[in-house]
Amino acid sequence: MTNEGIAVIKVRDVLMVVIPPEPDDETVSNLQNQILRAIEKNEASGLVLDISTVEVLDSYFARMVSETTKMVALMGARTVIAGMRPSVAIATIELGLTLGNTLTALSVDRAFDILHNASNGMKPR
Amino acid sequence: MTNEGIAVIKVRDVLMVVIPPEPDDETVSNLQNQILRAIEKNEASGLVLDISTVEVLDSYFARMVSETTKMVALMGARTVIAGMRPSVAIATIELGLTLGNTLTALSVDRAFDILHNASNGMKPR
Amino acid sequence: MIEKQDHEIPIRLESDIITVRKQVRTVATDLGFGLTDVTRIVTSASELARNIMSYAGAGVMRWFAIESEHRTGIELTFADNGPGIIDIEAASEPGYSSNGGLGMGLPGTKRLMDEMEIQSEVGEGTTVIIKKWLKK
Amino acid sequence: MIEKQDHEIPIRLESDIITVRKQVRTVATDLGFGLTDVTRIVTSASELARNIMSYAGAGVMRWFAIESEHRTGIELTFADNGPGIIDIEAASEPGYSSNGGLGMGLPGTKRLMDEMEIQSEVGEGTTVIIKKWLKK
Ligand SMILES: Nc1ncnc2c1ncn2[C@@H]1O[C@H](COP(=O)(O)OP(=O)(O)O)[C@@H](O)[C@H]1O
Ligand SMILES: Nc1ncnc2c1ncn2[C@@H]1O[C@H](COP(=O)(O)OP(=O)(O)O)[C@@H](O)[C@H]1O
Numbered sequence: 001m002t003n004e005g006i007a008v009i010k011v012r013d014v015l016m017v018v019i020p021p022e023p024d025d026e027t028v029s030n031l032q033n034q035i036l037r038a039i040e041k042n043e044a045s046g047l048v049l050d051i052s053t054v055e056v057l058d059s060y061f062a063r064m065v066s067e068t069t070k071m072v073a074l075m076g077a078r079t080v081i082a083g084m085r086p087s088v089a090i091a092t093i094e095l096g097l098t099l100g101n102t103l104t105a106l107s108v109d110r111a112f113d114i115l116h117n118a119s120n121g122m123k124p125r
Numbered sequence: 126m127t128n129e130g131i132a133v134i135k136v137r138d139v140l141m142v143v144i145p146p147e148p149d150d151e152t153v154s155n156l157q158n159q160i161l162r163a164i165e166k167n168e169a170s171g172l173v174l175d176i177s178t179v180e181v182l183d184s185y186f187a188r189m190v191s192e193t194t195k196m197v198a199l200m201g202a203r204t205v206i207a208g209m210r211p212s213v214a215i216a217t218i219e220l221g222l223t224l225g226n227t228l229t230a231l232s233v234d235r236a237f238d239i240l241h242n243a244s245n246g247m248k249p250r
Numbered sequence: 251m252i253e254k255q256d257h258e259i260p261i262r263l264e265s266d267i268i269t270v271r272k273q274v275r276t277v278a279t280d281l282g283f284g285l286t287d288v289t290r291i292v293t294s295a296s297e298l299a300r301n302i303m304s305y306a307g308a309g310v311m312r313w314f315a316i317e318s319e320h321r322t323g324i325e326l327t328f329a330d331n332g333p334g335i336i337d338i339e340a341a342s343e344p345g346y347s348s349n350g351g352l353g354m355g356l357p358g359t360k361r362l363m364d365e366m367e368i369q370s371e372v373g374e375g376t377t378v379i380i381k382k383w384l385k386k
Numbered sequence: 387m388i389e390k391q392d393h394e395i396p397i398r399l400e401s402d403i404i405t406v407r408k409q410v411r412t413v414a415t416d417l418g419f420g421l422t423d424v425t426r427i428v429t430s431a432s433e434l435a436r437n438i439m440s441y442a443g444a445g446v447m448r449w450f451a452i453e454s455e456h457r458t459g460i461e462l463t464f465a466d467n468g469p470g471i472i473d474i475e476a477a478s479e480p481g482y483s484s485n486g487g488l489g490m491g492l493p494g495t496k497r498l499m500d501e502m503e504i505q506s507e508v509g510e511g512t513t514v515i516i517k518k519w520l521k522k
Pocket of ligand 1: 332335356
């Protein structure tokens with residue numbers, strides 16, 4: 001069984017995870033663990049899930065994403081999903097899925113902006 | 126089958142789409158694609174749907190609007206519906222439709238204000 | 251003006267829905283309905299025309315100016331020879347849809363109009379008649 | 387190109403779901419579907435392949451190019467000899483899931499495709515056939 005590697009990159013106190021184009025189920029289910037461990041280890045306050053290369057978001061994957069977001073929130077960090085393609089957005093909504101109240105951003109850059117501003121907003125000087 | 130052209134105008138990082146008075150089903154379904162592609166291409170953070178010339182909003186159209194809003198949200202941008210006529214608002218509500226949690230504005234100007242303030246709000250200095 | 255001979259429109263293509271809407275708008279406006287009622291009537295017609303397209307594939311709309319006890323009104327009939335509706339009561343409930351639609355067409359049309367009648371026979375087809383009266 | 391002899395893929399391992407997705411993407415793209423429709427079709431295939439894995443353990447997907455009245459389309463069949471679905475109607479409702487899933491696979495696939503047919507016999511197995519037509 002292939003386990004496409006998942007890159008977890010740390011930028012200041014935000015973790016960025018790039019989801020591969022065709023993650024298999026094992027990759028998807030390992031992802032959750034890896035992310036939560038990485039957040040704990042790095043004391044990250046934010047998580048950016050870059051899905052810009054993802055070509056299909058089925059209900060299994062959607063469920064993993066929204067559950068992960070909730071787990072991350074319980075640990076005290078915030079998740080932003082970045083870069084969903086138009087075709088994927090169409091199929092996701094037509095399939096009847098939602099990503100819950102997950103924050104979304106057009107690009108990874110903007111996702112960092114959102115997390116950065118949010119934490120500024122939460123820590124006013 | 127006629128396909129009435131749809132104008133997509135960019136004003137800073139907000140896209141404005143003017144819906145024609147009597148869009149046929151094909152126009153409506155193409156609209157979704159055009160809007161999502163335009164948002165991706167322009168990295169637009171907001172979308173204003175100008176429906177001020179629309180004379181009838183039936184359930185097919187309403188569904189398209191609320192689904193498009195959700196798709197746009199998944200991609201990380203926000204939608205404001207602008208300029209619904211009173212007669213259309215009455216028929217829409219009586220028909221039992223909602224546009225979900227879509228933001229609405231009296232006019233295109235106000236819609237831009239809403240989107241502008243929202244993004245300012247997220248970037249406090 | 252309403253001409254007896256061409257008070258019927260075929261509904262076969264999606265573009266016919268637009269024709270139906272335009273025609274109903276003209277007829278209702280000519281009969282003296284105000285903009286709010288015209289919009290209610292046109293919205294209802296749009297729903298029923300689309301149902302014919304979606305569920306029966308083809309059908310017709312007929313329109314009439316109607317009179318009763320000093321009142322004037324509009325009557326629209328949407329008829330098809332499609333599969334019919336098995337459970338009319340269920341189909342008239344908000345949210346019921348056999349094709350993943352919103353399921354608001356029939357119950358909503360009933361609210362928008364003054365009267366609505368559904369006749370349907372499985373395997374025979376469906377006829378929906380709606381009426382709106384001019385407020386005196 | 388679509389070859390008659392290898393238009394079947396076994397679904398036995400989770401990794402076969404990826405194979406199904408890749409194959410369906412290639413076939414649909416070759417048939418001329420645009421990116422949005424390809425994504426709709428691949429998403430549906432992914433749901434049905436996963437259902438086979440989750441509920442039947444193993445099965446197959448078959449694909450066909452189909453023709454009808456000047457239209458071209460794709461037909462995908464997902465067949466298994468699993469436990470079958472007791473109440474197909476209930477299983478087709480959004481939110482119904484026997485294993486704590488989202489319950490969006492069957493109703494969602496119906497929305498994403500043009501046609502869907504479910505045949506299932508308890509103790510015998512399940513066959514789901516889906517179709518999508520190329521817009522002219
Ligand atoms: N002309 C028709 N022929 C057959 N079935 C119909 C017809 N019109 C409506 N129906 C049935 O009634 C249901 C409810 O219709 P409606 O309230 O308009 O909602 P929707 O069209 O969104 O499903 C439809 O899903 C369909 O099963
Ligand atoms: N191939 C199958 N064999 C047996 N049961 C199935 C099969 N596919 C679907 N089902 C049943 O239908 C239900 C609904 O399926 P679906 O809508 O895909 O949602 P989910 O898989 O999230 O439960 C499943 O929970 C299961 O009980």
